[in-house]
Amino acid sequence: MQVVGLEIPRNGKVVTAREIGVVGCQRCTKVWPLGTKRCTRCGATIVSRDHKALQRVWAWWIVGLLCYIPANLYPMLQTRTLVSVQQDTIVGGVVTLINHGSYGIALVIFLASVMIPVGKFLAIAFLALAAQRGTTSPSSQRMGLYEIVEYIGRWSMIDVFVVAILSSLVQLNALAAVNPGPAALFFGLSVIFTMLSAQSFDARLIWDAERS
Amino acid sequence: MSTTPPLKDLIVCPNCDAIYHVAEPKFGERAVCQRCHTVLIAPRRRAGAQIIAVALAVFILVLAAAVTPFLSIEAGGARNSVSVLDAALIFSGGPLVLVSLGTVAMILFIPLLRVLLVIYVLFPVVADRPPAKHAAWAFSLSEALRPWSMAEIFAIGCAVALIKVADLAQIAFGPAFWMFCVLTVLVVVQDSFLCRWSVWKSLETAK
Ligand SMILES: [Zn+2]
Ligand SMILES: [Zn+2]
Numbered sequence: 001m002q003v004v005g006l007e008i009p010r011n012g013k014v015v016t017a018r019e020i021g022v023v024g025c026q027r028c029t030k031v032w033p034l035g036t037k038r039c040t041r042c043g044a045t046i047v048s049r050d051h052k053a054l055q056r057v058w059a060w061w062i063v064g065l066l067c068y069i070p071a072n073l074y075p076m077l078q079t080r081t082l083v084s085v086q087q088d089t090i091v092g093g094v095v096t097l098i099n100h101g102s103y104g105i106a107l108v109i110f111l112a113s114v115m116i117p118v119g120k121f122l123a124i125a126f127l128a129l130a131a132q133r134g135t136t137s138p139s140s141q142r143m144g145l146y147e148i149v150e151y152i153g154r155w156s157m158i159d160v161f162v163v164a165i166l167s168s169l170v171q172l173n174a175l176a177a178v179n180p181g182p183a184a185l186f187f188g189l190s191v192i193f194t195m196l197s198a199q200s201f202d203a204r205l206i207w208d209a210e211r212s
Numbered sequence: 213m214s215t216t217p218p219l220k221d222l223i224v225c226p227n228c229d230a231i232y233h234v235a236e237p238k239f240g241e242r243a244v245c246q247r248c249h250t251v252l253i254a255p256r257r258r259a260g261a262q263i264i265a266v267a268l269a270v271f272i273l274v275l276a277a278a279v280t281p282f283l284s285i286e287a288g289g290a291r292n293s294v295s296v297l298d299a300a301l302i303f304s305g306g307p308l309v310l311v312s313l314g315t316v317a318m319i320l321f322i323p324l325l326r327v328l329l330v331i332y333v334l335f336p337v338v339a340d341r342p343p344a345k346h347a348a349w350a351f352s353l354s355e356a357l358r359p360w361s362m363a364e365i366f367a368i369g370c371a372v373a374l375i376k377v378a379d380l381a382q383i384a385f386g387p388a389f390w391m392f393c394v395l396t397v398l399v400v401v402q403d404s405f406l407c408r409w410s411v412w413k414s415l416e417t418a419k
């Protein structure tokens with residue numbers, strides 16, 4: 001696949017829409033005169049820089065964090081066998097898997113349910129603070145971080161699906177049964193809210209924030 | 213300020229605000245933002261017809277995968293096999309019912325809805341007819357739903373679940389698991405065929 005260059009209006013240097021007094025639609029990339037409120041091609045609201053977006057980012061971020069706390073305190077799964085009843089929190093479930101020698105799955109769950117959510121909270125907070133206060137870190141690196149957050153955040157949902165699958169599958173009368181715990185709800189909500197937080201972020205602010 | 217070219221010949225990168233003169237790439241080429249490397253234009257020959265074909269395949273697979281079992285379990289004579297609908301409906305009663313609604317939405321309803329929206333938008337374009345009513349709205353909705361369509365994550369979830377209870381009982385993949393694997397590939401193919409800029413342009417010029 002060949003990559004073709006787009007022509008840049010001025011000689012050599014990348015120019016932003018704001019610099020030449022126009023504004024681009026973030027949904028369909030159409031260009032409008034500055035001050036246009038709505039893109040008639042796709043119906044999206046147009047803003048040159050959405051600073052209110054940062055408030056939405058923080059609002060979803062806080063709600064997501066508030067849900068992530070009970071998600072770790074309550075049990076995710078309750079496993080009942082002939083000999084025992086066991087309740088596992090997210091971290092407890094990982095420890096159980098390690099004790100059973102399932103290191104690969106322990107790693108998958110640890111990544112999806114602990115590393116990715118925590119990393120995501122930190123990454124979004126860093127990006128939002130950098131946009132608010134300016135930063136010396138290169139824009140391209142922060143853009144890379146934003147793309148990773150957008151791409152990987154949804155995968156945290158895997159633990160909720162595993163709980164749903166196990167609870168429906170392992171229903172073997174007296175022999176064994178798995179039932180979902182309240183943490184499944186809080187964890188799912190936390191993933192949804194952090195996805196909304198990341199989606200609210202205006203990526204263009206990444207490129208404005210770099211101090212020269 | 214020097215002369216600005218007509219606005220319709222320009223394109224703005226939604227991720228970094230860089231502005232370019234549109235130099236429309238040939239089929240199979242890609243126009244990439246030089247500042248942030250977002251792919252801005254990537255036209256494909258006969259992309260519309262191919263996307264519709266893939267969308268129909270996705271539609272049938274999702275429906276079939278919903279009702280056939282994806283995992284079955286056997287231990288001490290007791291046997292159980294579950295479909296996605298069973299799995300999604302397990303959180304019945306109490307606030308956990310929200311989890312089942314969310315699960316059904318993300319692995320069945322949203323993928324199905326996106327398929328219908330994409331066909332609705334692209335069919336008139338492919339057939340050289342004027343765009344469907346509210347096509348812009350339908351395409352916007354389909355794009356907004358993209359991150360919430362999670363069939364591929366569910367497929368990996370099945371594999372994780374299988375290994376998790378492997379020492380508790382004998383479990384095996386059912387046909388729906390393989391359908392979800394195919395589905396994962398199809399969704400990726402569909403997204404890589406879709407050039408958003410071309411779709412928006414076709415919706416506009418035909419207006
Ligand atoms: Zn637009
Ligand atoms: Zn860009």
